[in-house]
Amino acid sequence: MVPNVVLVTGVSRFLGGQLAARLAANPAVERVLGVDTVQPGRDLLRRMGRTEFVRADIRNPLIAKVITAARVDTVVHASVNSHSGPDGRATMKEMNVIGTMQLLAACQKSPLVRRMVVRSTSAVYGSSPRDPAVFTEDMEPRDLPSSGYSKDAVEIEGYVRGFGRRRPDVDVTTLRFSNLIGPRIDAVLTRYFELPVVPTVFGFDARLQLLHSEDALAVLERATLDAPPGVYNVAGAGVLMLSQAIRRAGRLPMPVPRSALSPVSRFFRSTRLVDFSPEQLRYLNFGRVLDTTRLRERFGFTPRWTTQQAFDDFVHGRDLRPVIDPERIREVERGVGNLIARLR
Numbered sequence: 001m002v003p004n005v006v007l008v009t010g011v012s013r014f015l016g017g018q019l020a021a022r023l024a025a026n027p028a029v030e031r032v033l034g035v036d037t038v039q040p041g042r043d044l045l046r047r048m049g050r051t052e053f054v055r056a057d058i059r060n061p062l063i064a065k066v067i068t069a070a071r072v073d074t075v076v077h078a079s080v081n082s083h084s085g086p087d088g089r090a091t092m093k094e095m096n097v098i099g100t101m102q103l104l105a106a107c108q109k110s111p112l113v114r115r116m117v118v119r120s121t122s123a124v125y126g127s128s129p130r131d132p133a134v135f136t137e138d139m140e141p142r143d144l145p146s147s148g149y150s151k152d153a154v155e156i157e158g159y160v161r162g163f164g165r166r167r168p169d170v171d172v173t174t175l176r177f178s179n180l181i182g183p184r185i186d187a188v189l190t191r192y193f194e195l196p197v198v199p200t201v202f203g204f205d206a207r208l209q210l211l212h213s214e215d216a217l218a219v220l221e222r223a224t225l226d227a228p229p230g231v232y233n234v235a236g237a238g239v240l241m242l243s244q245a246i247r248r249a250g251r252l253p254m255p256v257p258r259s260a261l262s263p264v265s266r267f268f269r270s271t272r273l274v275d276f277s278p279e280q281l282r283y284l285n286f287g288r289v290l291d292t293t294r295l296r297e298r299f300g301f302t303p304r305w306t307t308q309q310a311f312d313d314f315v316h317g318r319d320l321r322p323v324i325d326p327e328r329i330r331e332v333e334r335g336v337g338n339l340i341a342r343l344r
Contacts, residue, residue, distance in 0.1 A: 002225055003074035003115060004030040007067060009058055009103065010079025011051070012036040014184060014213065015119065017044040019078060019220050024049040026225070033070055035063070036079065058099040064106035067113065074115040075107055076224050080156060081149075096152040097159075104163040107170070115171045117223045118160050122178045122233065122290055123150040127282040134291040137176070137231045148279045171229040175219060178235035178290055179283075181310050182213035183317020190314065191274045192284075193249045196323045202255040206242045206287030209235045212310035215303040222301055232299050233290035236307040242284065248308075249315050250322030258285075 006023055010016035011034030020034045021044075032051045039045065039053060056063055058079065067075070080096050107113045125131070126141040157174060164172040179189050189210075192198065211234060219234050246253050262281075296302050305313065 002026075002028045005033070005070055005072045006031070006074045006076065006224060007033045007035060007070070007072045008051075008076045008078055009035050009099075010077075010081075011048065011053065012038045012040045012044070013079070013081075014186075015216060015220065016076075016078040017048060018217050019076065019224070020051045021047040021049060022217065022221050023224065024051045029225075031070070033066070033072065035066065058103045059094060061102055061106070063102055064109055067106050067110050071112055072110065073112050074117070074224060075103070075113060076117045076119075076220065077103060078119045078220065080119055080121070080153065092149075093152055096149075097155050100156045101159055104159055108163060108167055113167075113170055115173075115224070115229075116160070116163070117173045117220065118156070118175065119220065120157055120174050120176045121149070121153045122176045122235070122288055123279065123283075124153045124157060124176060125288060125290075126150060127279070127286040127288050129286055131286060131288065134289045135233065136291045137233055137294055148277050150279045173223045173227060173229045174231045175223060176231065176233050176290070177216055178209050178211045178233075178288070180213050180216055181210045181314045183314055185213045185314070188274060188277075188280055190318075193245065193251060193314070194318065194320065195274065196251065197254045198246050198249075198251045199254045199256055200242060200246070201285045202257050204242075204285050206284055207239045207289050208242060208245060208287055208307065209239050209289045210307045210310045211235050211303065212305035212313065215305055215310075218304070219295075219299075219301050222299075227299055227301075230294070230298065232295045233292050234295055234301075234303070235290045235292055236303045236305050236310050237292070238307045239287075239289055240307055240311055242287070245311055248311060249320050251320075252323050 006029060008016050008020045011020050017040050020032055023029050024032045033054055034048060034051045035054045035056050035058065037057050039055065040048065054066055056066055077100065081092055107116060125135045128142050130142040132139065160172060160174060180187060181190060215236065243253065
């Protein structure tokens, strides 16, 4: 059943704003409300069309009045944030966890709410050397995330499950996205691959499974309009080894010992190029791969881009050029090959 009134949180950022724009362009959706603490940029606001922007903080109980007054029947919680930003980690945790608690409390009070869609993350599985080859939705992390965005996501999902038990009449869909990538995404991972010299952990080559930002929008839209409730892993097919991704981006790898990883990450943080958190460092160390069978068979969605295609689209869209001329590398390889041949 197509919703009548949809409320989307986090519309000043890419996913929330673009989702609101898609829903506003759908004539079957009667009304779209976009909520955030700051107004979207001019271009994004224009794309959002008839979306009604509401400047509100979901940490404030007043969000309940917004939901009740607008007679909202579908809520999409897309504002869960993975970056601490200038306000620091404490504010990020408040926005993520306290904000979700207040939003769920508001939805619980409204008898009109019939559907809840939550953008979560595969980071709830953590990253460790004891991980399985692939994570299914029913698996628990081998090492429970102890801090940062991963821990926030675990807590958020716990509150969402509690809401589902208290309001069994509401269809709840939780989407565990793998790391997003694409020409229009600005994230730690995209900034990492834009570095001319990319730090890696000596002796490790993580398996990366990525999700194109357009596929993320498509699955959010489908979950909002008409899709079976449940918990779903969302990721592109296939994997890229970290070393392969670095080569495809034309970057230079810089292997460093694990003992030197923290000082190196602090250096990049001080330059404001990439802000590595401990959980992001673990991901770049061990990687993470998801089983998406439930997404395809029960939810009825197959991502358009594979992991490799999504990464290549990011590289081409950002116009990343090789740090070293490929022809120069081939010349060196030929020279080394000739030298080895003469020594035989």
